[in-house]
Amino acid sequence: MGFCKFVSVILSFTTLFSLPTSINSLSSAELAEIPTNLLNHAQKPELAKWIVDIRRKIHEYPELGFEEFETSKLIREELDKMGIDYKYPIAVTGVIGYVGSGERPFVALRADMDALPMQEMVEWDHKSKIPGKMHACGPDAHVAMLLGAAKILQDHRQKLKGTVALIFQPAEEGAGGSKRMIEAGALHNINSIFALHVTASVRAGSVSSRPGPILAGCGIFEAVISGKGGHAAITQHTIDPILAASNIILSLQHIVSREADPLDSQVVTVTKFHGGEAFNVIPDTVTIGGTFRALSKKRLVKLMHRIKEVIIAQASVNRCNATIDFFTDDSLYPVTYNNEVLHQHFINVGGDMLGAEKVQDMKPIMGSEDFSFFSNLIPGHFFFLGMNNESLGKFETAHSPYFTFNEDVLPYGATLHASLANRYLLEFEALSHLLEKNFHDELYNYSM
Numbered sequence: 244m245g246f247c248k249f250v251s252v253i254l255s256f257t258t259l260f261s262l263p264t265s266i267n268s269l270s271s272a273e274l275a276e277i278p279t280n281l282l283n284h285a286q287k288p289e290l291a292k293w294i295v296d297i298r299r300k301i302h303e304y305p306e307l308g309f310e311e312f313e314t315s316k317l318i319r320e321e322l323d324k325m326g327i328d329y330k331y332p333i334a335v336t337g338v339i340g341y342v343g344s345g346e347r348p349f350v351a352l353r354a355d356m357d358a359l360p361m362q363e364m365v366e367w368d369h370k371s372k373i374p375g376k377m378h379a380c381g382p383d384a385h386v387a388m389l390l391g392a393a394k395i396l397q398d399h400r401q402k403l404k405g406t407v408a409l410i411f412q413p414a415e416e417g418a419g420g421s422k423r424m425i426e427a428g429a430l431h432n433i434n435s436i437f438a439l440h441v442t443a444s445v446r447a448g449s450v451s452s453r454p455g456p457i458l459a460g461c462g463i464f465e466a467v468i469s470g471k472g473g474h475a476a477i478t479q480h481t482i483d484p485i486l487a488a489s490n491i492i493l494s495l496q497h498i499v500s501r502e503a504d505p506l507d508s509q510v511v512t513v514t515k516f517h518g519g520e521a522f523n524v525i526p527d528t529v530t531i532g533g534t535f536r537a538l539s540k541k542r543l544v545k546l547m548h549r550i551k552e553v554i555i556a557q558a559s560v561n562r563c564n565a566t567i568d569f570f571t572d573d574s575l576y577p578v579t580y581n582n583e584v585l586h587q588h589f590i591n592v593g594g595d596m597l598g599a600e601k602v603q604d605m606k607p608i609m610g611s612e613d614f615s616f617f618s619n620l621i622p623g624h625f626f627f628l629g630m631n632n633e634s635l636g637k638f639e640t641a642h643s644p645y646f647t648f649n650e651d652v653l654p655y656g657a658t659l660h661a662s663l664a665n666r667y668l669l670e671f672e673a674l675s676h677l678l679e680k681n682f683h684d685e686l687y688n689y690s691m
């Protein structure tokens with residue numbers, strides 16, 4: 244009796260602790276070798292050069308949001324050559340390739356495709372050939388690395404225990420391409436999604452991320468302040484909207500500096516102030532606009548309400564009227580929230596590939612990403628791929644006309660994509676068990 248009880252306790256402990264490795268046929272040592280094997284594959288000169296060439300081609304012909312026709316065509320041609328099936332068009336120029344068994348589970352990898360409306364100032368062989376357009380934060384590299392991952396995965400497709408969806412997304416830079424892709428059914432059947440972004444803040448060969456909020460939720464506003472125009476020197480007959488708007492802008496600064504918890508990052512920035520034409524005329528109206536950010540949905544919505552209250556009340560103090568537009572249908576971006584289970588998966592896979600010390604923790608960034616629309620609906624994970632290398636000189640920050648990219652890291656990005664997906668499918672049973680418990684609780688605070 245006593246003995247039986249003892250045995251059953253041992254048995255249940257064994258089952259409990261061996262669960263993650265025993266449910267699939269590979270041992271943990273075999274799983275740990277996958278990322279290094281794939282990296283060796285990606286660093287073969289032929290494959291590495293192929294990824295570099297694709298990145299350069301895309302860099303030379305940057306296209307803005309929802310106009311990525313040539314980029315999309317290049318992607319489809321490469322997928323065709325690899326024999327990978329895809330859906331097209333999804334949200335105008337979007338493409339989704341499918342590698343693997345075609346059966347569940349499905350894991351998605353996402354790359355953004357659109358450039359910025361700015362002139363490249365870097366003189367090099369593959370400088371942008373389109374005046375006033377530039378890939379200045381990495382979508383050219385993101386697409387090249389996802390195609391690299393496609394090739395690696397396709398070369399190992401027999402070993403995939405499910406399907407990898409390769410999401411090439413239009414219009415990340417403000418036009419909400421991810422939202423349009425979701426409306427077109429991009430996430431149908433997808434269990435989890437990963438994405439990466441290049442950064443000069445982390446060294447080449449390292450990656451960084453964090454569990455929980457990693458990028459801010461974001462909104463924009465525009466307000467028209469109406470007064471009564473007239474002679475600049477006969478002020479008693481006018482109601483001055485320039486002075487009113489100035490007071491409004493000062494009062495908006497107090498929302499974050501006096502109402503927010505100093506340890507809870509939030510931003511209200513006025514970036515537009517338009518009004519007046521002449522030296523001696525007070526105008527009828529002034530238009531101001533800007534952005535606000537927070538790391539939770541609750542605080543983002545609170546900022547929105549307070550911005551509205553402050554603008555209307557301050558306008559009224561100055562005898563003006565105000566109307567405000569938050570463009571909420573398109574422009575409210577959720578917080579980019581990293582699922583904790585997927586973050587642990589990222590640490591495991593990144594550690595196996597690069598070494599545990601190369602997988603760094605980071606603080607959240609108040610920038611935003613429309614990847615958040617994906618990770619709001621299904622468990623998602625976003626991480627940064629380091630590219631800094633002192634011996635190659637200084638790398639400018641994203642959105643600088645002098646932005647350059649370290650092509651040495653392309654095989655790392657391609658392999659991380661491929662390994663995260665491959666291992667996700669292999670470890671799906673254990674992961675999905677944990678994800679089920681964790682996903683809906685955590686979204687409560689962050690989703691829109």
Ligand SMILES: *[C@@H]1O[C@H](CO)[C@@H](O)[C@H](O)[C@H]1NC(C)=O
Pocket residue numbers: 447448632633634635651
């Ligand atoms: C940094 O650049 C040098 C010179 O090209 C190279 O030898 C080295 O491997 C690079 N380091 C990393 C981590 O990529």
Ligand SMILES: *[C@@H]1O[C@H](CO)[C@@H](O)[C@H](O)[C@H]1NC(C)=O
Pocket residue numbers: 469470471482562563564
């Ligand atoms: C503000 O709106 C009120 C109500 O519509 C109107 O009577 C008033 O003239 C407006 N004031 C200005 C300065 O536009």
Ligand SMILES: [Zn+2]
Pocket residue numbers: 379380416641642
């Ligand atoms: Zn950007």
